[in-house]
Amino acid sequence: MANIIVISAHPDDEVIGAGGTLLKHVAKGDNVFWLIITNVFEEHGFTKERVTSRQQEIEKVATMMGFKETFKLDYPTMQLHPGLLTEMVPKVSAIFGKVQPEIIYVMNRSDAHSDHRVVFDAVVACTKSFRYPYVKRVLMYECLSETEFAPALPEKVFIPNYFVDITSYMETKLQIMQVYESELGEPPFPRSLSNIKALAGFRGATVGVLFAEAFQLIKYIDKD
Template identity: 65%
Template structure:
């Protein structure tokens, strides 16, 4: 059994990119932890009701997937910058040393949303083997509406090289995503049920299974 951490910049990233894989980890008996780096705050953009409904969504997703503990860092959403990294590194380092993950899933380094890019930088700073010897595997996941809208430059491409068969977990992934009802839209909106299934179908067809989630493996250390 392994300790697993999934890091999302915003709630729903984790379901879109790793939902089926997390359910598979739970089925295997692994312990899953969740770090959310940003949160909604009541202001001219987000009402008090929306802030409260987001809290309930997080709790329901946590329960539905079977997450053991969620860490909410509560940096204001859409406000992360390079200045946020130093403080965030300290927060994530403290969590990593508490739960000692062997496997880390993180948002893609070149996603269109700056919150994703800053989150990735902070997470990577917390994967140095001499400081975090318990980490054996680090993977980036793709996130619909962010990864595919990154600049079409070779150095920013998401290159999948690690696939997880989620055929037995696809229905529950969709049900979990529906908790985030306000984040979903009708096709061709990127975060539509049809598009989520289409991506999983395409990734699955790439490796000979019905549905899959794709990752870019950043680090793998084979040790006891």
């Protein structure tokens, strides 16, 4: 049994990028925790109904995924910037200290959305082995509508080198994704059920299974 944490800049990142993998962890008996960095608020232009429905979505997804505990930092969505790192890093660090995750799943460092990039920097700051000796693996996940729209530059490319067979969890992942109804669209919109399944099919074909999720491994420490 291992402690796992997945970080979402926004709710839905976790299901799109690692939903099947996280379900697999839960099925194996691992403790899976969820850290959500941003939230929506009326004072930032969201309706009262949307604020309420967002919290309901989070609760429903957490239950369906089988997460052990959900943490929220409640930063306003679409307003993260590097200047917040000095306060964000200690908050992430405190949660890691409580959870002591062996495996960390975080969004890709060069996603098009600036919120994703800031969150990545905050999370990676909390993976130094001399301060977080329990961390053994750090993996970046890809997020449709963000990862593929990063600038087409060599240093920005997501390089998948770690694949998880999610064939047994594909349909459940899609069912859970439908909780985020307002985030979904019809093809060719990237965040559609058919495109989520298509990406999983492509990643699976790469490694000889029906459906897979792909990650970029950025740290692997092999120790007891």
